[in-house]
Structure formats: structure tokens, C-alpha cells
Amino acid sequence: MATSPSTDRRQFLGLLPLPERRYITDALRTETVGGILLLAAAVIALVWANVWPHGYENVLSRTIGPPGPLHLNLSLENWAKDGLLTVFFFVAGIELKREFVAGELRSPGAAALPVIAAVSGVALPAIVFTVANSGPGGNPAGWAIPTATDIAFALGVLAVAGSHLPSALRAFMLTLAVVDDLIAILIIAIFYSSGIRFWALGFAFAGLVLFWFLHRRGVHGWYLYLPLALVIWALMHESGIHATVAGVAMGLILRCHTEGDEEHSPGERIEHLVRPLSAGVAVPVFALLAAGTTISATTLFQVFTQATPLGIVLGLLVGKTVGIFGGAWLAARFTRAELNPQLSWADLFAVATLAGIGFTVSLLISELAFPHDGALADRAKTAVLVGSVLCALVATVLLKLRNRHYRQLCEEEDRDSDGDGIPDVYQRQVG
Structure with a gap:
């Protein structure tokens, strides 16, 4: 179909603004390294749990803390x-926070497509899981397990597969993952919190207010914020609301727009410091201590024959893919957005399949959904691994089919003939 020159049709997955492209490149470079470490940690956990299961369980159960x-x-x-x-x-x-003030989510028109795609990519896997678990032997408590996307794992797969994914598709994946994380933390806070202790929640909220006040007053010093953050986390943990909510709340408080002669906002500076710790240490160590499940012919058979694990696999492979792709396609039709002519809807379908990799948050929700049934939680974790691996394999095949085209697009985006640090494509755009 020929593209119309009419200005009332916004381009979907078009060329990113140069500052946004640089930010995305820097952020995803760290996440890619973290993704490779995450893959390695998951493999080590599986080998450890299957070769020396008692040693693995002893490490998991060892207690420390005051x-x-x-x-x-x-x-x-x-x-x-x-x-x-x-x-x-x-x-x-x-x-x-940054997406809302400086990224794709700052404009309602630009935000509509990734937000609708992300919401659809959460809703449809939950529906698929619920349908699969609606009969005898089903357990609908795990409906949220297949709803999460793991951007680090997905980028790790890309790095291993050697795919040259264009920056617009990478930015779409990142925005999807950001919205997905927001929905995940809301699900955890609302559906997987219990026994709320309001005194602790009230003190945690007071700590967040103090955090906000100090930050808005321009008070500096990690020696103030780190102890305060630890107190807020401990109070949130005690309140019965999942402790990770404290992390999201403090992240949202940080100012992510520049003021005066600032080159970078406080939020960007702190993210630059903390992201390597998150991607390179926190998430891989979590995977090492969460991904170790015993895998045998029997457990793999159960994954494809029992309602709960099968619902997770179908939710990730079918629900995520169809939900994200269908949501984006319908949103583009209704908002009169034109797809970038250098890309095709098949490219978006491949990215949607890649987004079906739900590892970190899915493993967390597997623990939260079945707190009193360790065997079912382990089968759910195995299903998460199987579903994520299937998504990774299918996405790798789909992306490999277009890898030569992607390489050409990336070379075009990166070409800087005069060596001035600004790619030629942006200078042509200005000219």
C-alpha cells in the first residue's frame, strides 16, 4: 500500500530523535550485558539444582539478617x-518516570500504541492462562505468571543470536517493558499482598514523603538517601505490601527533567549509576537463587499435560505474542498511524514473540502465587523456563530471516561520513 504524504498520519516505529536514540543505546547496552549474565546465572542454577539439589536447597534456606x-x-x-x-x-x-517526561510516553499520541500493546500483552496471557485452568485440576491463582516481559533476557537472546535490531524496534521493546513493569508491580501490590500492617505502611509513606522533600529541596548526599531508602524498604516489607513497591515508588519520585544548566537530570545520573548494579548483579543473583528447578522427563511431561504449567507456556508463547502484536496493529489502525516503510508488520510480530520471554518477574510471581505449594511453584518455574525458551527460539528464527535487512538499517542509522558525531541520517533530516 502506498504511503500518503498527508501530515495527519503519524509514523509508527520511525526514526528516533537523536538524544533519545543515544539514551536508548546506552541503556540497552547495559541491559544486554546484564541479559548475558542472566542467561549464564539461569544455566548455572539449573545445573546446580539438578546435579546437587540438596546443596542448592541448603543455600536457599540459609538465613541471615538482624x-x-x-x-x-x-x-x-x-x-x-x-x-x-x-x-x-x-x-x-x-x-x-523518564518515559513520562522525556520518552515515548510523554505524548498521548505517541504513547497510545506501546501502551495499548503492553496492556494487551498483559491481558491476553492472563485470559489464556485462566481459560486453560478453568476446568478440573486447574489453579487460577497463577494467572499473572505469564504476563511479564523480561527485557534483559530478551536482549541477552538478541546478543547471543547476533541480531542487528533497529533502534526503533529496540525502543519499542524498552517502552513495552517499562509499562509491563508498572503493571506487574501493580498486580503484585494489589493481588499478592496480604496481612497489611497499616502502622508500617504509614511510616513507609512518611519516609517516601521525606525522600521526596529532600530531593525537591536539592539536598545531596548518598549517606542521607541510602539509609532512608533502607528504612523505607524495611517498613514496606513489614507492612505486608511487597517490598519491591518501595523501589518503584522511590524511582518515580526522582526528578527526570533537567533544570537550569544541568546536562543530565538527577534521575538520569542515578539510573546511570544503579543500572549496572541492577542488570549485572541484582537480577543475575536473583536468577541464580530462583531459577534452580529439577528438570526431568517427568516434569517436562507435566508442563505440557497439566493445566497450570501448560497455561503458563501458552500464555507466554501465544498470549504475549498475539496480545502485543494485535494490540499494536489495532491501535495503529484506529489512530491512523503509518508503519515505518523500512519495516513490516512481520518485524513487529517477531519482537512481540521476543517479548514473550517472561523470566525475572514471572519467577517472582510463581513464588507469590503458590506460597503453600512448593511443588506447584516449581512446576510453574519450569513452565516459565520452557515458555521463555520457546519464545526465544521462535523469535530468533523470525529475526534471523530479516537479519540482513536489519544490518543494512543499522549501518544506515550509524553512518557518519564527516565524523562529526552526528549520523548522516539526522543531518539529511534537518537539511
Whole structure:
């Protein structure tokens, strides 16, 4: 179909503004390295749990932490789940704030497509899982497990596969993951929190207000904010709301727009410092302590024959892919957005399949959904691994088919004939 020159049709997956492209490139470079570490940690966890299961379980159950009224004498497994992932969600909170003030979500028109795609990519997997678990033997409590996208794992797969994905598609993936993380933390806070202790929640909220006040007053010093953040986290943990909510809340508080002669906002500077810790340490260590499940012919058979694990696999592979692709396609039709002529809807379908990789948050929700049934939680984790691997394999095949075209697009985007640091495509655009 020929493209119309009419100015009332906005381009979908078009060339990013140069500052946004540089930010995306820098952010995803760190996440890609983290994704490779995440893959390695998952493999080590699986080997460890299957070769030396008692040793793995002993490490998970070992408790450390101070005794006292805040109940922080936790197992290493819980420290990873409640502590390390708070760092991950802190970065997610900053990303979300930045998307609202400077990224794709700042404009309602530009935000419509990735937001609708992300919401559809959460709703349809939940529906698929619920339908699969609606009969005898089903357990609908795990409906949220297949709803999450793991951007680090997806980028790790891209790095291993050697795909040259254009920056517009990478930015779309990042925006999807940011909205996905927001929905995930809302799901965790609303559906997987119990026994709320309002005194602790009230003090945690007061701590967040103090955090906001100090930040808005321009008070500097990590020695102030780090102890305050730890107190807020401990109070949120004690309140019965999942502790990772504290990370998102503090990330959202940070200012992510520049003022005066600032080159970078406080949120961007802190994200630049903390993102390597999140991607390179927190998430891989969590994977090491969460991904270790016993895999055998029997467990793999159960994944494809029992309602709960099968619902997770179908939710990730079918629900995520169809939800994201269908949501984006319908949104583009209704908003009269034109797809970038250098790309095709098949490219978006491949990215949607890649977004079906739901690892970190899916493993977390597997623990939260079945707290009193360790065997079912383990089968759910195995299903997450199987579903994510299937999505990775299908997406790799689809992306490989277009890899030569992607390489040409990336070379065109990066070409800088005069060596002035500004790619030629942006100078032609200005000219």
C-alpha cells in the first residue's frame, strides 16, 4: 500500500530523535550485558539444582539478617526476592518516570500504541492462562505468571543470536517493558499482598514523603538517601505490601527533567549509576537463587499435560505474542498511524514473540502465587523456563530471516561520513 504524504498520519516505529536514540543505546547496552549474565546465572542454577539439589536447597534456606520487630532475619531466597529485586524495580521506576517526561510516553499520541500493546500483552496471557485452568485440576491463582516481559533476557537472546535490531524496534521493546513493569508491580501490590500492617505502611509513606522533600529541596548526599531508602524498604516489607513497591515508588519520585544548566537530570545520573548494579548483579543473583528447578522427563511431561504449567507456556508463547502484536496493529489502525516503510508488520510480530520471554518477574510471581505449594511453584518455574525458551527460539528464527535487512538499517542509522558525531541520517533530516 502506498504511503500518503498527508501530515495527519503519524509514523509508527520511525526514526528516533537523536538524544533519545543515544539514551536508548546506552541503556540497552547495559541491559544486554546484564541479559548475558542472566542467561549464564539461569544455566548455572539449573545445573546446580539438578546435579546437587540438596546443596542448592541448603543455600536457599540459609538465613541471615538482624532479628527484631521488622522480621528481617530472612532466607537467602527471600533476600533475593524481596531485596535484590527492589533494585531492579527502582531502575524500572526511574525508567517509567523518564518515559513520562522525556520518552515515548510523554505524548498521548505517541504513547497510545506501546501502551495499548503492553496492556494487551498483559491481558491476553492472563485470559489464556485462566481459560486453560478453568476446568478440573486447574489453579487460577497463577494467572499473572505469564504476563511479564523480561527485557534483559530478551536482549541477552538478541546478543547471543547476533541480531542487528533497529533502534526503533529496540525502543519499542524498552517502552513495552517499562509499562509491563508498572503493571506487574501493580498486580503484585494489589493481588499478592496480604496481612497489611497499616502502622508500617504509614511510616513507609512518611519516609517516601521525606525522600521526596529532600530531593525537591536539592539536598545531596548518598549517606542521607541510602539509609532512608533502607528504612523505607524495611517498613514496606513489614507492612505486608511487597517490598519491591518501595523501589518503584522511590524511582518515580526522582526528578527526570533537567533544570537550569544541568546536562543530565538527577534521575538520569542515578539510573546511570544503579543500572549496572541492577542488570549485572541484582537480577543475575536473583536468577541464580530462583531459577534452580529439577528438570526431568517427568516434569517436562507435566508442563505440557497439566493445566497450570501448560497455561503458563501458552500464555507466554501465544498470549504475549498475539496480545502485543494485535494490540499494536489495532491501535495503529484506529489512530491512523503509518508503519515505518523500512519495516513490516512481520518485524513487529517477531519482537512481540521476543517479548514473550517472561523470566525475572514471572519467577517472582510463581513464588507469590503458590506460597503453600512448593511443588506447584516449581512446576510453574519450569513452565516459565520452557515458555521463555520457546519464545526465544521462535523469535530468533523470525529475526534471523530479516537479519540482513536489519544490518543494512543499522549501518544506515550509524553512518557518519564527516565524523562529526552526528549520523548522516539526522543531518539529511534537518537539511
